[in-house]
Amino acid sequence: MTDNAGNEQAIRKLKPGKLVIASHNTGKVREIQALLGPYGIEPVSAAALDLPEPEETGTTFVANAELKAMQAADLSGLPALADDSGLCVEALGGDPGIFSARWAGPDKDFGLAMRLVHEAVEAKGPDAGHDAHFVCALALAWPDGHVEVFEGRVDGALVWPPRGDKGFGYDPIFQPIGHDISFGEMDPDAKHAMSHRADAFAKLVAAAF
Template sequence: MSGEGKEPQAIRKLQPGRLVIASHNPGKVREIAALLDGRGLDVVSAAALDLPEPEETGTTFVMNAELKARAAADLSGLPALADDSGLCVDALGGDPGIFSARWAGEDKDFARAMDLIEAKVAESDPNPARTAHFVCALALAWPDGHVEWFEGRVDGTLVTPRRGTKGHGYDPMFQPDGHAQTFGEMDDDAKNGVSHRADAFRQMVAAVF
């Protein structure tokens, strides 16, 4: 596994072939597939294989990513890559954090989730800090139980009104530091150059390819 503060040292390289992306989120699958393009992998989603979504019972991003990757690798008999990511808002003590998807409800209504964040931030302080960060944990699991994990982060600010219809999840309300556009306004190439997921992928690519 990768270690915080150290260059990731993979015990095992990922060989060309079929790889399961352990997600039922089409936007996330598309983003991960783009980041893996050109690596000699035949990417297939957990949804396409009709794999069930495991309950995310972990208390950290890494634990939930590993849980999902292990489940997909066990059921498919293939290496599996899982992502667990979320938005951490400073004014809310880091919420929604690992519960980012759950704030959107079973119907994945992220517009409602963003409304909820705005309401809670407004309640927290008359002039709240609007700083926030995204975290992405990647777990790469093999059917024999071996797992590698990597964690990325990007800092930014919450904006209102929300801007952009690209991306997915909380992207329209998050403007990364040093950029004039929100993730919701960026095209895939621009976002993949600066995002928390791209940060985690850079670490993974250095380690396992």
């Protein structure tokens, strides 16, 4: 990490204790809590602290993760970890991307979101291809405004119809490379070992613990 003058700065270490998970998405909070389990961290969700959900005005996953983490840290007085992640479909120019949750509408209907993605790809014609990847940006912020960011990715392809009832979000239509089942069919421990969130989290752990 570098400061504004371009000088190298040491990664700040995360000490055992309470850490706010700056998300109101119960599936995402559950995954992050499972990943944090071995490190002496006491995760508490933004919803449990009655923290508001900020408007995601960033134009990248990193920008949105940073603003969510920094707001949660400022309001709670505790370190905060925020995730911004989404599905990027090559045939759609990277959409839904940072708007992945918005495609689910105000009711967070990911059945609708998955259908919209499928229909958008089908509209591109038979040669559109089904390559896709998930991206995750994790931002770890402190109340003094310090923030660290870690990014992860997993590549795969879209499948239709949706398969499996595990995971959350777009998991039932995403099949990672090297596997013949979707994230929605995969055991949570197996997904945690190789997902975009796990990739970003492994980088966080290597730096912050």
